[in-house]
Amino acid sequence: MKRSSHYDVAIIGAGLSGLAAGIRLAHFGRRVCIFERHSAPGGLNSFYSLDGRKYDVGLHAMTNYVPRGVKGTPLGKLLRQLRIDRDEFDLCPQRQSRVVFGLRGETGLRFTNDMAVLEEEIAKRFPAQIDGFRRLAALIGPSDDAAFEPPVTSARAIIRRHITDRLLEDMLLCPLMFYGSAQENDMDSTQFGIMFRAIFLEGLARPPEGVRRILRVLLEKYRAAGGERRMQCGVAGIIERDGRAAALRLDDGGEITADHVLSSIGSVETARLLADSTEADRAALAGPSTDRLSFVETIRVLKCQPQELGWGSDTIVFFNDSERFEYARPGQQVDIRSGIICFPNNFEFNGRELPEGLLRITCLANYDQWAYLPEAQYRAAKQRWLEAMTRSAGRFLPPIPAGALAAATIATDIFTPRTITRFTGHLQGAIYGAPQKIRDGRTPVKNLYLCGTDQGLMGIIGAMLSGITMANAHILHPEARE
Amino acid sequence: MTKDECKKLVVDIIADIAPDEDLSHLKPEVRLRDQLQLDSMDFLDIVMELRKRHGIEVPEADYIQLASLDSCADYLTPKFNALAAKT
Numbered sequence: 001m002k003r004s005s006h007y008d009v010a011i012i013g014a015g016l017s018g019l020a021a022g023i024r025l026a027h028f029g030r031r032v033c034i035f036e037r038h039s040a041p042g043g044l045n046s047f048y049s050l051d052g053r054k055y056d057v058g059l060h061a062m063t064n065y066v067p068r069g070v071k072g073t074p075l076g077k078l079l080r081q082l083r084i085d086r087d088e089f090d091l092c093p094q095r096q097s098r099v100v101f102g103l104r105g106e107t108g109l110r111f112t113n114d115m116a117v118l119e120e121e122i123a124k125r126f127p128a129q130i131d132g133f134r135r136l137a138a139l140i141g142p143s144d145d146a147a148f149e150p151p152v153t154s155a156r157a158i159i160r161r162h163i164t165d166r167l168l169e170d171m172l173l174c175p176l177m178f179y180g181s182a183q184e185n186d187m188d189s190t191q192f193g194i195m196f197r198a199i200f201l202e203g204l205a206r207p208p209e210g211v212r213r214i215l216r217v218l219l220e221k222y223r224a225a226g227g228e229r230r231m232q233c234g235v236a237g238i239i240e241r242d243g244r245a246a247a248l249r250l251d252d253g254g255e256i257t258a259d260h261v262l263s264s265i266g267s268v269e270t271a272r273l274l275a276d277s278t279e280a281d282r283a284a285l286a287g288p289s290t291d292r293l294s295f296v297e298t299i300r301v302l303k304c305q306p307q308e309l310g311w312g313s314d315t316i317v318f319f320n321d322s323e324r325f326e327y328a329r330p331g332q333q334v335d336i337r338s339g340i341i342c343f344p345n346n347f348e349f350n351g352r353e354l355p356e357g358l359l360r361i362t363c364l365a366n367y368d369q370w371a372y373l374p375e376a377q378y379r380a381a382k383q384r385w386l387e388a389m390t391r392s393a394g395r396f397l398p399p400i401p402a403g404a405l406a407a408a409t410i411a412t413d414i415f416t417p418r419t420i421t422r423f424t425g426h427l428q429g430a431i432y433g434a435p436q437k438i439r440d441g442r443t444p445v446k447n448l449y450l451c452g453t454d455q456g457l458m459g460i461i462g463a464m465l466s467g468i469t470m471a472n473a474h475i476l477h478p479e480a481r482e
Numbered sequence: 483m484t485k486d487e488c489k490k491l492v493v494d495i496i497a498d499i500a501p502d503e504d505l506s507h508l509k510p511e512v513r514l515r516d517q518l519q520l521d522s523m524d525f526l527d528i529v530m531e532l533r534k535r536h537g538i539e540v541p542e543a544d545y546i547q548l549a550s551l552d553s554c555a556d557y558l559t560p561k562f563n564a565l566a567a568k569t
Contacts, residue, residue, distance in 0.1 A: 028530050068502070071519040080499055080524065477526050 004228075007033045009475060010248055010258035012235045012273075015043020015424075016460055017452035018264040019218040020467030023082050026225035028476055033258075034227065037234025037251060041219060043264065043424055044431060044453070045211050045460055050413055053356075055299055056210040057415065057423075058431075060316060060342040060360065063179060063198035064461040065091055065113060065205035073202060074461055081468045088217045091205040092347040094315035099171045100396045101320045109171055113203025122168070132162035133172075140193050140201060155192035170325035175199055175318045177327040178340050178362075180458035182293060182432035184328040191458070198459065204315060206347045208354065214460065234425070235263075238273040238448065245448045260475050264452035264467070266426055266433055267443075274445065293327075294417035294429030296334050296365040298386045301411040302357030306343045309408060310398050311359075317341040319396040330366050334385050336392040339363035357408070361393045367417040367428040382414045432458050441470045449474045483562045485555035491562075492554045495531045499524055510551035532558070537565060 009025050011018045014036035025032045040046050045058035064075045068086060079086055093113050100108040107125060111118040115137070123130040136159060155176075159169050173187070176195035181187045187195070207213035222229070230250075237249035238261065245261045263270040306312055320338035327338075342360040345353065373381060390405070417429025426433070433453030441449040449470055457466040493505055496518070503518050514520055528548060532538040538561050540548065547557035 029534060071502070072521075076502060076519075077521070077523070079502075081527070083498060085501060472523065472526070476530065 003230075004031070004033070005254075005256050007031045007228075007256065007258045009033075009260045009262060009471075010035065010235075010256060011262045011264065012248075012270070013043055013264035013452065014038075014041040014229055014231070015264050015452060016045055016214070016218070016463035017455075017467035017470075018043070018262070019215075019222055020078075020082060020464040021262050021264075021451055021471040022227045022229075022467075023218065023221045023225055024468055024471040025475060026222060026227035027083065030475070032227045033256070034222075034229040035233055035235050035248070035250065036229060036231050037425060038423055039232050041229075041231070042211060042215050043463075044420070044426070045214075045463070046423070047210070047212050047215075048423075051411065053301065053411065054212065055413060056212070056344070057297075059206070059211040059214075059460060060179075060340065060344070060362075061094060061204035061206050061347075062089075062091060062214075062460050063195075063202065063204060064459075065093060065203045067093075074198070074465060075202070078461060078464050078468065081472075082218075082221060082464070084217060084221065090207040090209070090213055092208060092349050092352075094204040094206075095313055095346045095348065097175075097204065097316040097318070098314060098396075099174055099318045101167065101171055101174075101325070103321050103395075105319065105396045107167065107171070111200060113205075115201055118200055126165055126168050129163050129165050129168050132164070133168075136162040137196070137201070140196050153189040155187040155189050158189050158192065166324070170320070172196075173327070174320060174325050174338070175316075178318055180432065180462065181327065182430070182437070182453070182458070183435045184291070184293070185326065191456070194457070194462070195459075198461065206344065208347075208349050208352045210344065211460075218464075235273060237275050238270075238445070240274055240445055243444070244446050259447065261448045262451050262467075262470060262475075263448065264450075266430070266452070267436075267438055267450055267454040268427055268434065269425060270443065270448070270450060291329070291435055292367065292426075292428035292430035293329055293432060294365050294367050294420060295362050295431055296370075296385060296389070296414065296416050297360055297362040298389050298414045299412065300359040300390070300405070300409050302359060302405075302408045303410045304357050304408055305353060306345050306357050306359065308357075309400050309404060311343060311400070312346060314341070314397070315343060315346045317393075317396055319393065321392070321395065327364070330364050333366060333369040333381060334389065335364040336385075336388050339389065339393060341393045341397065356410070359405075361389045363389055363392075365417050365429070367421070367430075370416045370418045370429070371421070373418075378416075378418070382416065386412055386414050426453075441474065483559055483566065485559050488555045488559040488562060489551045491536070492528070492548075492551060492558070495528055495535070496520075499527050499531065508551060510555075513549045514551070515549070536562065538562065 008030040009032045011034040014034045066073045096112045109121045180195045234251045235248045238245050239247040247257045322337050340362040344358045420429040437456030439456045441455045451466045451470040455466045529540045
């Protein structure tokens with residue numbers, strides 16, 4: 001196939017935001033090409049194969065799940081904008097999730113995709129706070145995307161106007177931070193509203209096939225709309241002339257030009273591609289990169305369903321054993337005091353159960369502590385933390401006989417901040433990008449825009465909405481932007 | 483093209499943009515926004531689909547003409563016919 005050397009739009013990165021933007025642009029007749037350095041699509045929500053098994057990266061659950069017929073939600077907007085039928089994503093709702101705090105998990109709050117369950121739990125455990133909680137929930141407005149609203153206030157400040165118990169404050173923030181905050185120990189109020197809606201008001205779901213299902217749907221739409229992509233061909237440099245991205249230098253040595261460039265790879269990561277541009281331009285995009293939050297995730301493959309071990313009711317468990325919940329870059333390799341437990345089996349798959357059991361545990365991690373380890377030490381550290389994280393998380397699950405988990409485990413894997421940087425190119429193993437978001441997606445380079453984590457919409461739904469919003473705002477109808 | 487044919491083309495477009503909406507009882511004289519959950523993004527998509535599928539341009543100042551099916555037909559039918567006459 002003869003490849004073009006000029007496109008209407010070049011997109012850097014075949015993650016969810018890049019693919020979603022590509023679908024919009026190709027659908028409306030733009031000549032689009034997505035350049036992806038990795039061999040698999042998906043970016044931060046991807047998959048890999050190991051010993052004949054496919055593992056998901058990223059996706060624990062899709063947030064923002066609403067049943068068919070509920071109108072005016074981010075999921076509905078996304079499906080419309082990408083011309084995707086709901087059934088194509090094959091979303092199956094969660095069973096139940098919990099937020100559990102305390103050394104022995106003394107305080108727990110259950111929640112499901114029905115907000116009434118969480119309200120009941122709060123009324124039971126925090127009777128003095130329930131009215132405040134209801135007032136807070138009522139503040140979460142309609143789901144219009146807040147991409148252009150300035151992030152003004154601290155989420156904690158807003159919560160404290162209604163909720164006076166710090167334990168409840170932390171317990172509410174814990175899942176919202178773990179699933180969508182790039183900021184340490186607080187969130188901006190806009191992001192808080194988005195995540196509160198995404199997790200508590202709406203809910204969690206998953207396709208039985210996991211992220212591969214979502215990616216397949218997006219790739220098929222993109223292809224059918226006429227979009228091109230070049231895999232294993234990243235963008236090595238952006239050549240800037242007169243304040244415009246004049247050309248892209250590719251990993252394979254080639255060069256292409258495009259009227260518009262959308263970069264999903266991060267703001268600092270994008271700035272680094274502008275090697276020939278002025279210091280000032282780069283400085284405008286680049287902040288410090290040492291404040292990125294990263295994670296370690298362990299995956300256990302089980303020879304039985306988690307249910308057979310007595311772990312059949314929880315879909316996700318957000319845990320913390322300390323007095324306050326600290327959401328920050330840890331001083332050591334991993335912070336096992338808090339984390340996320342995910343049972344991908346425990347969604348309502350209605351007879352389409354996953355063939356093997358899976359247990360995923362995710363904890364905050366420090367990139368620097370992992371990045372420079374010699375190989376042997378790196379491997380040893382992975383093994384050590386696999387055990388430590390499993391022990392820590394086990395405190396928050398129904399007790400099972402000693403040795404039962406080990407006996408049921410048939411494979412394990414673990415990925416670290418180093419793995420994330422290696423396969424996604426995101427600096428510091430960042431999952432949610434830089435703490436400072438560039439919500440209008442603009443850069444000092446006129447025809448170069450950001451989408452993805454550093455534009456400011458997080459999670460799987462957020463990533464796709466980011467691509468859609470930026471493609472609309474800057475390329476499809478810039479006249480409607482202001 | 484008749485106005486009824488024109489309305490059908492518009493309904494076809496809405497059906498693709500908003501497959502989750504029931505379009506069988508649309509009242510032609512009532513604003514689409516009052517009958518369906520359509521936001522400004524969806525209206526922009528209607529404009530872009532008209533251009534993509536039928537080569538019809540709707541300048542921004544005329545978006546208001548797309549408020550109801552009746553007003554769509556009044557505004558778009560002459561455009562369709564003018565386009566057909568040219569080819």
